[in-house]
Amino acid sequence: MQESRRSYTDTQTIVFTVILSFICAFILSALASALSVPKEEAKELDRSRQMLQSAQIYNSLGYFQIEKNDTYIPAKLVPDGQLVEGTKDDHPSSQDILTVYRNRIVPILVDDAGNVTSFEKAKINYIDYLRNNKKQGYANLPLKLAYKILPNVPEKEINEDLLPIGYIIPVSGFGLWDAIYGYLAIAPDGDTVIGVAWYDQKETPGLGANIAEQDWQSQFPGKKILQADSSGITDFLKSSIGLTVVRGKVADVVGREPKALSSLDGMAGATLTGNGVTKAYKDSLTPYRNFFKKLHDQNKK
Amino acid sequence: MTQENVPLKRYLTDQLLNSNQVLVAVLGICSALGVTNRLKVAVTMGLSVTFVTGFSSFFVSLLRKITPDSVRMITQLAIISLFVIVIDQFLQAYFLDISKVMSVFVGLIITNCIVMGRAEGMAKNVPPLPAFFDGIGAGLGYALVLCIIGFIRELFGFGEIFGMRVIPLSWYASPQNPDGYQNFGLMVMAPAAFFIIGILIAVVNAYKARQKK
Numbered sequence: 001m002q003e004s005r006r007s008y009t010d011t012q013t014i015v016f017t018v019i020l021s022f023i024c025a026f027i028l029s030a031l032a033s034a035l036s037v038p039k040e041e042a043k044e045l046d047r048s049r050q051m052l053q054s055a056q057i058y059n060s061l062g063y064f065q066i067e068k069n070d071t072y073i074p075a076k077l078v079p080d081g082q083l084v085e086g087t088k089d090d091h092p093s094s095q096d097i098l099t100v101y102r103n104r105i106v107p108i109l110v111d112d113a114g115n116v117t118s119f120e121k122a123k124i125n126y127i128d129y130l131r132n133n134k135k136q137g138y139a140n141l142p143l144k145l146a147y148k149i150l151p152n153v154p155e156k157e158i159n160e161d162l163l164p165i166g167y168i169i170p171v172s173g174f175g176l177w178d179a180i181y182g183y184l185a186i187a188p189d190g191d192t193v194i195g196v197a198w199y200d201q202k203e204t205p206g207l208g209a210n211i212a213e214q215d216w217q218s219q220f221p222g223k224k225i226l227q228a229d230s231s232g233i234t235d236f237l238k239s240s241i242g243l244t245v246v247r248g249k250v251a252d253v254v255g256r257e258p259k260a261l262s263s264l265d266g267m268a269g270a271t272l273t274g275n276g277v278t279k280a281y282k283d284s285l286t287p288y289r290n291f292f293k294k295l296h297d298q299n300k301k
Numbered sequence: 302m303t304q305e306n307v308p309l310k311r312y313l314t315d316q317l318l319n320s321n322q323v324l325v326a327v328l329g330i331c332s333a334l335g336v337t338n339r340l341k342v343a344v345t346m347g348l349s350v351t352f353v354t355g356f357s358s359f360f361v362s363l364l365r366k367i368t369p370d371s372v373r374m375i376t377q378l379a380i381i382s383l384f385v386i387v388i389d390q391f392l393q394a395y396f397l398d399i400s401k402v403m404s405v406f407v408g409l410i411i412t413n414c415i416v417m418g419r420a421e422g423m424a425k426n427v428p429p430l431p432a433f434f435d436g437i438g439a440g441l442g443y444a445l446v447l448c449i450i451g452f453i454r455e456l457f458g459f460g461e462i463f464g465m466r467v468i469p470l471s472w473y474a475s476p477q478n479p480d481g482y483q484n485f486g487l488m489v490m491a492p493a494a495f496f497i498i499g500i501l502i503a504v505v506n507a508y509k510a511r512q513k514k
Contacts, residue, residue: 039393
């Protein structure tokens with residue numbers, strides 16, 4: 001039955017294992033270095049896409065979109081860097097997505113008092129800043145990360161003074177299994193949600209992982225990050241900040257109270273992920289309170 | 302076990318149907334529960350496992366005459382891990398979306414009993430080419446079962462196939478139409494795969510029993 005095998009001395013066995021290990025290690029390191037660039041690119045593309053998605057500039061079905069008469073319609077990129085009306089079949093290339101990302105999304109820094117400065121003025125390298133602070137989150141740093149969303153204009157008209165059409169706040173926390181990372185885009189009134197995204201999560205596929213699905217995320221636009229009190233008044237200094245994922249449907253749990261505007265339908269079978277998401281929004285958004293208030297005050301004028 | 306005169310094709314088809322690793326040997330159940338609630342993920346997982354079993358069997362067989370017996374298992378494991386990491390890196394670089402959904406299950410192919418089972422049960426006894434076909438067959442057999450489970454679970458759990466809507470939304474229960482259709486919640490959860498696998502095994506056994514008569 002068994003084919004005859006040579007018998008080996010201990011030394012030969014050790015030599016065999018060492019050689020085998022070296023060959024495997026060599027192949028793997030060659031592969032890792034060969035794939036490191038595409039891997040990094042894939043990650044950056046995914047992050048950019050998720051951020052554009054939270055800002056409602058990109059649809060999860062794979063096309064750009066622009067706002068027209070209060071609804072979003074499919075759009076495509078034209079050579080001058082602007083998005084114009086298109087169809088759902090205009091699937092942009094990776095390069096297009098990165099171009100739009102670079103044109104429309106600009107990182108900014110926000111201090112505790114809510115003042116905005118740019119990375120250039122603060123003399124901070126954006127890439128180093130991202131790398132050094134991802135683990136602890138950006139919300140509790142003296143200079144917090146945010147992004148401004150620029151309006152849809154041709155590339156050459158983009159400048160410092162362009163009035164943003166919204167802001168994106170990075171959100172992080174802990175889900176059921178591991179850390180979760182996402183974005184929340186808010187309108188210039190500092191209160192209304194434009195959209196959300198979760199770009200890095202390891203929740204249970206089919207249950208908690210639904211936080212990354214369009215179906216669940218589609219309830220976010222129009223929600224308020226500041227919870228109004230029972231008479232419907234929002235106080236930017238005192239109202240609690242965050243979005244609460246309830247157990248079950250908002251309509252059943254909260255009813256028609258003003259609080260419903262800051263509550264979200266839970267996912268069946270994913271209560272703990274929902275709790276994690278609620279906490280992530282609360283913890284990540286609260287440090288930006290003065291920033292939201294400033295936005296709100298500026299917008300009123 | 303030296304099947305010298307068996308045509309190569311038999312190695313493939315035998316694993317695919319007659320001695321299907323999931324349904325007959327009842328191996329690889331863990332991942333069959335974990336990655337089958339969406340068909341797209343099930344297909345990727347099936348193909349990944351096929352790649353790993355195929356190539357690891359090939360190389361285990363290639364080294365079978367110079368592998369010292371005392372480190373035989375560890376050698377197989379090293380070869381298997383090598384191919385699993387290759388697949389994992391490849392998915393991360395070119396199919397990040399799918400890689401995110403599969404998360405830990407790609408890494409867990411290393412511990413998938415099917416891969417080691419084929420290396421230990423077949424590849425170490427036969428020449429590289431039959432071993433390769435045997436591995437590919439085992440992987441495809443696993444993929445086939447995964448696809449059947451994934452199809453049933455996605456259809457009844459989400460009303461979709463490959464992420465495309467199959468059961469129209471208008472059939473669903475709503476406040477206006479409380480008696481409408483609802484997704485089968487159990488199908489989304491891992492235990493559903495248990496039931497489906499159980500039924501599939503029963504069907505295969507019944508079929509085989511009838512053939513024997």
